[in-house]
Amino acid sequence: MTTQADSVAAAAPRASAWPIVWRWLFVTVVFVLCLWVLFPIYLLIVNSLSTPEQVNAWPKEFVPGFFLDTLAFFWNFEGVASAMFNSVIAALITMVLAIGFGAPAGYALARFRFRGKTAYRLMVLMTRAFPMPLLALPLAVIFLQVGLDDTLLGVALVHTALALPFAVLITFSLFMGIPFELEEAAWTLGCTRWQAFRKVVFPLAAPGMAASAVFAFVISWNEVFVAAILTVNNQTLTAFLVQSLNESPVHVKFAGGLVLVIPALIFIFAVRKYLFSMWGIANR
Amino acid sequence: MSSNRLVNKLALSAVLAAVCGAASAEIVFYSTQARPLEEAQKMRDEVLAGFDGEVQFSPQEDGPFFTRIEAEQEAGEVTLGLLGALHGDFPQVQAALDPLDDVMETLADRNISDTFVGLAKLGTDNQQYIPWMQATYLMAANKDALQYLPDGADVNALTYDQLGQWAKNMKDAAGEPKLGFPAGPKGLMHRFLQGYLYPSFTDSVVTDFRGEKAEVMWAAFKDLWAHVNPRSTAFNFMQEPLLSGEVWVAFDHTARLKDAFDQKPDQFVAFPAPAGPEGLGFMPVVAGLAIPKGTPDRATSVKLIQYLTQPETQIKTLRAVGFYPVVDVQLPDDLPPNVKIGGPAVAAQASAENANPSLLPVGLGDKGGLFNKIYQDAFQQIVIRNADVKQILDRQAGALKRIIDETGAPCWAPDDPSDGPCPVN
Amino acid sequence: MKHDEWLPYLLLAPSALFLLIFFVFPSIDVFLLAFQNSAGEWSWGNFQLMGDDFNFGPAIRNTLLLALAVVPLQIGMALAMAMAISKLNRGRDMILYIWTIPLGISDLAAGIIWLAILEQYGFLNTFMFNLGIISQPEGWLSYQHPLTLFFAVVIAELWRATAIVLVILVAGIGLIPKEYAEAGEIFGANAWKRFYKITLPLLRPSLQTALILRTLLAFEVFAVVLVLGGLDLPVLMGETFRWQFEYREAGVASAYAVLILVISIVFTLFYLWALRVPEEAQG
Numbered sequence: 008m009t010t011q012a013d014s015v016a017a018a019a020p021r022a023s024a025w026p027i028v029w030r031w032l033f034v035t036v037v038f039v040l041c042l043w044v045l046f047p048i049y050l051l052i053v054n055s056l057s058t059p060e061q062v063n064a065w066p067k068e069f070v071p072g073f074f075l076d077t078l079a080f081f082w083n084f085e086g087v088a089s090a091m092f093n094s095v096i097a098a099l100i101t102m103v104l105a106i107g108f109g110a111p112a113g114y115a116l117a118r119f120r121f122r123g124k125t126a127y128r129l130m131v132l133m134t135r136a137f138p139m140p141l142l143a144l145p146l147a148v149i150f151l152q153v154g155l156d157d158t159l160l161g162v163a164l165v166h167t168a169l170a171l172p173f174a175v176l177i178t179f180s181l182f183m184g185i186p187f188e189l190e191e192a193a194w195t196l197g198c199t200r201w202q203a204f205r206k207v208v209f210p211l212a213a214p215g216m217a218a219s220a221v222f223a224f225v226i227s228w229n230e231v232f233v234a235a236i237l238t239v240n241n242q243t244l245t246a247f248l249v250q251s252l253n254e255s256p257v258h259v260k261f262a263g264g265l266v267l268v269i270p271a272l273i274f275i276f277a278v279r280k281y282l283f284s285m286w287g288i289a290n291r
Numbered sequence: 292m293s294s295n296r297l298v299n300k301l302a303l304s305a306v307l308a309a310v311c312g313a314a315s316a317e318i319v320f321y322s323t324q325a326r327p328l329e330e331a332q333k334m335r336d337e338v339l340a341g342f343d344g345e346v347q348f349s350p351q352e353d354g355p356f357f358t359r360i361e362a363e364q365e366a367g368e369v370t371l372g373l374l375g376a377l378h379g380d381f382p383q384v385q386a387a388l389d390p391l392d393d394v395m396e397t398l399a400d401r402n403i404s405d406t407f408v409g410l411a412k413l414g415t416d417n418q419q420y421i422p423w424m425q426a427t428y429l430m431a432a433n434k435d436a437l438q439y440l441p442d443g444a445d446v447n448a449l450t451y452d453q454l455g456q457w458a459k460n461m462k463d464a465a466g467e468p469k470l471g472f473p474a475g476p477k478g479l480m481h482r483f484l485q486g487y488l489y490p491s492f493t494d495s496v497v498t499d500f501r502g503e504k505a506e507v508m509w510a511a512f513k514d515l516w517a518h519v520n521p522r523s524t525a526f527n528f529m530q531e532p533l534l535s536g537e538v539w540v541a542f543d544h545t546a547r548l549k550d551a552f553d554q555k556p557d558q559f560v561a562f563p564a565p566a567g568p569e570g571l572g573f574m575p576v577v578a579g580l581a582i583p584k585g586t587p588d589r590a591t592s593v594k595l596i597q598y599l600t601q602p603e604t605q606i607k608t609l610r611a612v613g614f615y616p617v618v619d620v621q622l623p624d625d626l627p628p629n630v631k632i633g634g635p636a637v638a639a640q641a642s643a644e645n646a647n648p649s650l651l652p653v654g655l656g657d658k659g660g661l662f663n664k665i666y667q668d669a670f671q672q673i674v675i676r677n678a679d680v681k682q683i684l685d686r687q688a689g690a691l692k693r694i695i696d697e698t699g700a701p702c703w704a705p706d707d708p709s710d711g712p713c714p715v716n
Numbered sequence: 717m718k719h720d721e722w723l724p725y726l727l728l729a730p731s732a733l734f735l736l737i738f739f740v741f742p743s744i745d746v747f748l749l750a751f752q753n754s755a756g757e758w759s760w761g762n763f764q765l766m767g768d769d770f771n772f773g774p775a776i777r778n779t780l781l782l783a784l785a786v787v788p789l790q791i792g793m794a795l796a797m798a799m800a801i802s803k804l805n806r807g808r809d810m811i812l813y814i815w816t817i818p819l820g821i822s823d824l825a826a827g828i829i830w831l832a833i834l835e836q837y838g839f840l841n842t843f844m845f846n847l848g849i850i851s852q853p854e855g856w857l858s859y860q861h862p863l864t865l866f867f868a869v870v871i872a873e874l875w876r877a878t879a880i881v882l883v884i885l886v887a888g889i890g891l892i893p894k895e896y897a898e899a900g901e902i903f904g905a906n907a908w909k910r911f912y913k914i915t916l917p918l919l920r921p922s923l924q925t926a927l928i929l930r931t932l933l934a935f936e937v938f939a940v941v942l943v944l945g946g947l948d949l950p951v952l953m954g955e956t957f958r959w960q961f962e963y964r965e966a967g968v969a970s971a972y973a974v975l976i977l978v979i980s981i982v983f984t985l986f987y988l989w990a991l992r993v994p995e996e997a998q999g
Contacts, residue, residue, distance in 0.1 A: 033800070033803070036796075036800065037800055037804070037811060040797060040800075040815065041811065041814050041815070043875070044814055044815055044817055044818060044875070045814060045817070047829045047830065047833060047875060048817070048829070050829070050832060050833060050839050051828075051829045051832065054832055059534075059554055060554075063531075063534045063535040063536070063837075064837075065535070065536060065837040065842070065853060066841075066842040066845050066846065067837070067838065067839050067842040069839070069842075069843075080328075080329070080332075084328075084332060085332075085335070085336075104734075107730070108730045108731040108734050109731060111727040111728070111730065111731070112727060112728050112730075112731040112732075114727060115723070115724040115725075115727035115728050116728075118724075119720070119723070119724035121721075121724045121725070124724075127728055127732060128988075129981070129984070130732070130735060130740070131731075131735065132928065132932065132980070132981075132984050133977060133980070133981065134735055134739045135929070135932045135933070135980075136932050136935065136936075136976060136977050136980030136981070136984075137739070137743055137746075137973055137976070137977055138936065138953060138956050138957075138972075138973045138976060140354065140956075140957065140960065140961075141743075141746045141956070141960060141966075141969060141970060141973050142739070142742050142743055142746060143355075143358050143362075144358050144361060144362055144365075145742035145743075145745055145746065146738070146742050147358060147359065147362035147363075147366075148362045148365045148366045149366075149742065151362060151363060151366035151368040152366045152368065156368070156370070157370065164738060165738065167734070167738075168734070168735065168738040168739050171731060171734065171735065172929075173929065175731060176925045176928070176929060177884055177887070177925060179921070179925065180884065180887075180888060180921040180922045180924070180925040181887055181888070181891065183921035184888055184891035184892070184918075184921055184922065185891060200723075211891065214887060214890060215887035215888075215890075215891075218883045218884075218886075218887055221819070222819065222880065222883070225819055225820050228820070228822075229820075229821075229822030229823075229824075229825075231822075231824070232354065232355065235351060235352065235355035236355045236358050236359050236362070239319050239347070239349065239359075239370055239371075240317065240319070240347060242349070245822075248328065249822075249824065251326035251327060251328065251331070251350060251352065252328070252824065252828075253477075253527075253824065253828070253943065254326050254327050254477065254527065254528065255327040255328045255329065256327070256329070256528075256530065256531065256534075256550045257531050257534075257535070259327070259328055259329060260828055261828065261832065263328065264824075264825045264828045264829065267822060267824075267825050268820065268821050268825050271819075271820025271821065272817060272820055274820065275813065275816060275817065275819060275820050276813060279809060279812070279813045279816075352961075353961050353962070354957070354960070354961035357961065357964075358961075383964055466852060467852070467855075474946075474947075475946040475947065476942055476946050476947050476954075520855075521855060521858035521859060521860045522835075522836060522855050522857065522858050524858070524859055524946045524947055524948050525857060525858075525944075525945065525946030525947075525948065526946075527946075535837050536837065537836055537837060657964045658964075659964070660962045660963040660964045660965075661963045661964070661965065663962075663963075664962075664963050668770055671770065671947070672770055675859055675948075
């Protein structure tokens with residue numbers, strides 16, 4: 008609370024120095040950018056709530072028809088609930104693994120000079136640059152052999168490989184941005200390296216780490232291909248429902264798109280606090 | 292309280308089972324067919340629900356489908372019970388298929404056509420898959436478009452010239468092209484070229500690939516394309532643009548026109564594909580059922596095949612996915628609109644006086660995709676990118692010859708039978 | 717401190733091991749496959765097949781052009797958005813949430829959303845029709861209008877993937893001490909100068925990360941292009957998929973994968989060099 012009041016107070020003189028025109032322009036731009044993000048989603052909702060005739064009509068209506076049958080089809084689709092549950096579990100495991108493996112590496116890259124650093128960075132980046140679907144076959148063979156096949160852990164492991172580069176790089180840039188002097192100061196005050204990290208660096212880096220965690224979650228949530236190959240009985244939502252979405256009739260396509268989008272929106276909304284609230288600390 | 296704890300415990304064990312994997316007694320039915328969500332659901336609720344046993348129906352895109360089968364064979368760890376796919380899909384995983392001659396013997400009373408049974412051997416001596424269901428490609432038109440038919444044209448006996456004139460009339464009337472083809476990334480345009488255009492104009496698919504007749508054909512089709520909706524290169528299923536009014540007349544797979552007929556049965560008509568100088572070329576679609584080698588419960592898989600080829604199940608399948616039976620069966624009267632509209636057109640196409648049926652390729656092995664690519668590329672270069680017809684045909688004929696020679700595939704109808712690889716002139 | 721020497725390796729070990737097992741090890745076979753013919757002998761045949769294909773040239777050109785058009789716009793937009801966020805007092809959380817929404821939207825869903833807007837009978841044409849700008853629905857996404865098609869993909873990509881850049885930059889800006897800007901203000905630097913001389917240099921690590929990641933992802937653009945443009949706009953990743961799963965030529969698909977990898981390495985090294993963080997700042 009106090010931090011917010013402080014920042015308002017600090018910003019106040021600057022704000023009043025702004026010519027009124029600029030302030031209006033600023034507000035307008037922010038508003039337009041919000042519309043830019045939200046309006047397409049609104050149109051998706053309009054389409055999801057329209058009858059098949061309305062979806063195919065011309066000219067289109069910009070107001071939804073409040074026709075719920077298509078969405079109800081998904082609601083009543085047997086197995087959607089358990090598939091969604093599987094997706095959440097796989098995404099959570101991915102999130103934990105990606106940050107658990109990625110953050111220490113990001114810290115090491117930011118704070119130390121050592122041999123092999125560039126090689127490691129390149130290896131991490133190349134994971135992202137190599138088309139994963141081609142790796143699906145060798146991975147599936149290994150997983151079948153070691154019994155990881157058709158498990159959410161197996162799916163999460165591959166998704167972690169997809170998310171890890173993001174986690175490493177984002178945390179790396181975060182730790183780079185936190186002055187090393189802060190840590191050194193903590194050491195001189197008697198903190199061990201670990202204590203200094205926990206008490207000084209971690210609180211500063213937490214929002215960014217949360218951001219990369221959310222991103223890991225979303226990567227896993229949206230991944231179709233590997234999930235489809237590696238799960239048979241324990242399919243994730245994308246593997247179960249979405250992989251042939253593009254071949255379904257338009258009205259089903261739009262409703263399915265909404266079904267896929269909504270949980271991710273709710274998740275980001277739920278964790279936005281962790282994403283952004285520690286801001287005040289970072290700004291001091 | 293204690294029941295609550297029990298519930299928690301159950302939920303926890305469910306999570307653990309899912310996270311760590313758990314054995315299950317279900318048979319997994321992996322399929323490239325019935326992918327659209329509503330069809331998949333109908334397969335589960337209306338077709339497979341009647342089977343005496345638990346079936347996990349899992350429709351897959353081609354990529355995951357092939358990859359999973361290959362991976363299981365390579366790992367020697369097979370979980371899949373039954374594979375449902377198109378005739379052209381099976382050669383790509385042929386090494387993974389368990390011969391089904393014993394199963395075929397138990398299906399004698401089904402009276403599956405000899406042609407299909409023969410196709411399903413994939414050029415070997417053994418039954419590689421069991422024919423499951425069939426379809427074909429048709430034309431569909433919005434009734435509003437019929438008024439623009441050229442004088443003297445019968446919609447049930449069109450020629451390609453008349454189709455071109457019709458398309459031009461529609462374009463003039465509507466101000467934009469209203470004829471459409473499924474030439475998108477997942478569309479079946481190559482089937483139109485292989486099974487309809489080539490046979491109708493050249494009475495060949497492979498041998499006369501670059502002959503004079505083929506050059507005439509491409510030139511004619513390029514002219515016709517001037518009146519075709521340019522969004523065609525993004526259309527995968529023609530039912531969508533038909534329903535939206537983006538196109539009025541379209542060619543596609545019967546199962547991909549299904550929704551248009553079902554949603555607006557009074558708005559659309561179905562009719563046979565047009566005829567060319569060499570007759571009315573057309574092509575069947577055959578889907579089959581196969582069992583992977585080393586499947587965990589072969590007996591149940593066989594039982595499922597027997598169930599799916601029963602006449603009653605075949606009718607249920609027709610209702611669910613719009614694919615027609617391959618077995619001898621009396622169709623009931625109360626079928627969905629897509630069958631009532633499409634059925635007569637399918638029959639008219641097959642029994643037309645000038646019918647020139649194509650068979651499906653056999654013996655291309657895992658080169659089936661590359662074989663399709665040759666026709667796709669020729670179309671794209673000649674029609675869309677305006678490349679020189681002769682030059683492209685020469686180049687593609689070379690590629691075609693390489694594939695045929697490499698695989699040793701013999702000719703199939705309408706090409707004359709060959710000893711050894713089908714010649715490319 | 718003695719243990720500092722092995723500490724970085726200890727910190728890197730889990731992720732390095734993980735990537736070795738789940739990425740490097742399985743990818744070796746795929747990588748080598750690109751350089752072998754079907755008999756398993758060493759050969760450039762796959763690359764020849766790839767280069768001879770009609771779609772090869774267009775795929776390279778489209779992929780690079782898309783990356784060149786999309787990435788700078790995204791960086792600029794995200795930078796402006798991040799600066800706007802840092803200027804906001806009220807409603808900051810809400811605005812930031814709204815702007816990060818596309819983060820959760822898969823490329824397939826984004827493609828579906830934008831197709832509904834841009835297709836011939838879509839919302840955009842309805843809107844223009846209602847305003848009287850067009851008299852009948854125009855097909856913007858056809859091969860006859862390659863420019864509008866390209867532009868449509870750029871718009872959809874901007875919408876879908878700017879959020880990740882924004883998140884990285886916002887996290888980075890949050891770490892820049894306010895005192896720097898305030899000091900700049902005291903010394904009479906105007907807003908633009910403060911941004912250019914203070915914020916931007918301090919943001920370099922985040923900018924570098926955002927640029928590299930977005931560029932790598934731009935080279936893998938695929939689903940959105942396929943939904944909006946069908947086959948009229950071939951891209952490298954799309955060709956990789958088609959060779960692997962439609963033409964069933966794993967060797968050529970691997971050759972494409974190697975190509976994407978090489979292009980990515982070249983761009984990454986360039987960014988690492990161009991935006992290198994001075995050694996002294998690394999502590």
